[in-house]
Amino acid sequence: MAEVEVVRHAHRGRAKVRLRVAMDQASGAAAVLALPTTPLSWTGENPSMLWLGPDQWLILSDTQTADAMISEFAVRLHGSLYSATDASAALTCFAVEGPLARLLLGMGSGVDFDARSFGTGRCVATRFARIPALIRLVAAESFELYVDRSLGDYLASWFGHASRDPVFETRKK
Secondary structure: OOOOEEEEOOOOOOEEEEEEEOHHHHHHHHHHHOOOOOOOEEEOOOOEEEEEEOOEEEEEEOOOOHHHHHHHHHHHOOOOOEEEEEOOOOEEEEEEEOOOHHHHHHHHOOOOOOOOOOOOOEEEEEEEOOEEEEEEEEEOOEEEEEEEHHHHHHHHHHHHHHOOOHHHHHHOO
16 A cells, blocks of 8 residues: 555664663763663664663664674773673564554554654654564654564564555545
8 A cells, every 4th residue: 555655674784782771870871872861762863772761772773783883882881781782683674654654553552653742753662563662753754663573474464454454445545
């Protein structure tokens, strides 16, 4: 359907690093690495840093390898208690784009994806279609969903089924 497009394995070469810092050192690490500290937000283009919690982030890069980012963290967070894990192979990305993307996402989650509630620079870790997912808004009608790679087939099937829902017929222009 043209009103919403779902692309599985979007950004195939993107490096993904999960970063967790000891709670009492998280604000210092956030300052050193310019990590977002506002809940449900993300910052940066390359790398992009997504807030997962007060002591957790997902770092994404299309130009740096996960190993390079982890090495940089080792230098910049020297003396801090932290964990940086390469999640590149563990997570798959679905791109969801188009005028009806918010409607489709709303069908799979209790999150309010209305533009007034979920605007630019937002991300959320939630359950989507009954599985854990990290969703970020990249542009007005463009989202990325990160899920465990082993759940990719299930989610692709869910999107295929949901996109045929009659509610989309009533929304077509």
